[in-house]
Amino acid sequence: MPEYEKAMRPEDLTRLFVERSNAGDAAGVAELYEENAVLAYPPGGQTVGREAIRALWEKVLAGRPHFEPEQPLPTLTSGDIALTSTPPKDGTGARAQVVRRQPDGSWLRLLDQPEFVPPTR
Numbered sequence: 001m002p003e004y005e006k007a008m009r010p011e012d013l014t015r016l017f018v019e020r021s022n023a024g025d026a027a028g029v030a031e032l033y034e035e036n037a038v039l040a041y042p043p044g045g046q047t048v049g050r051e052a053i054r055a056l057w058e059k060v061l062a063g064r065p066h067f068e069p070e071q072p073l074p075t076l077t078s079g080d081i082a083l084t085s086t087p088p089k090d091g092t093g094a095r096a097q098v099v100r101r102q103p104d105g106s107w108l109r110l111l112d113q114p115e116f117v118p119p120t121r
Helices: 012-022 026-030 050-062
Strands: 033-039 076-078 081-086 095-101 107-113
Touching (some): 012 026, 012 107, 026 050, 033 050
Parallel strands (some): 033 107
16 A cells, blocks of 8 residues: 555645545545544435545546646644545535544544525525
C-alpha cells in the first residue's frame, strides 16, 4: 500500500480528495475516511465503511471525472471533532463533512454529505 499524505488539518481533506480523485486513486480516496465512515452517496443512499467507499469510488473514478478545488468555508472545531464544508462549484447546494482527529494528530472523515438536494414536496 502506498504511503499517503495525511490530513494534518481538517481542511486538508478536501484538497487531498481532489488530488486523489483526479489521479483516479480510489484506494487513496478511501484512506481519507475512518474505517466505519458513512458517505451519503449515491444521492438518496448511503455507503458505509472504508472498503465500500473504496469500491464506490472505483466505479465513479472509472469514468475519469475531473474535480475542481473548492474554497473551504470556516471549519467548526470542538475538541477532536470538526465540521468542514465547501460551497460547490457544480451547483449541488453544499458539501459538509464531520471529521475526527486520529491518535497520530491527523484527521479523517467520519460522516460525508457531498451533495445536498432540496427536498421535494
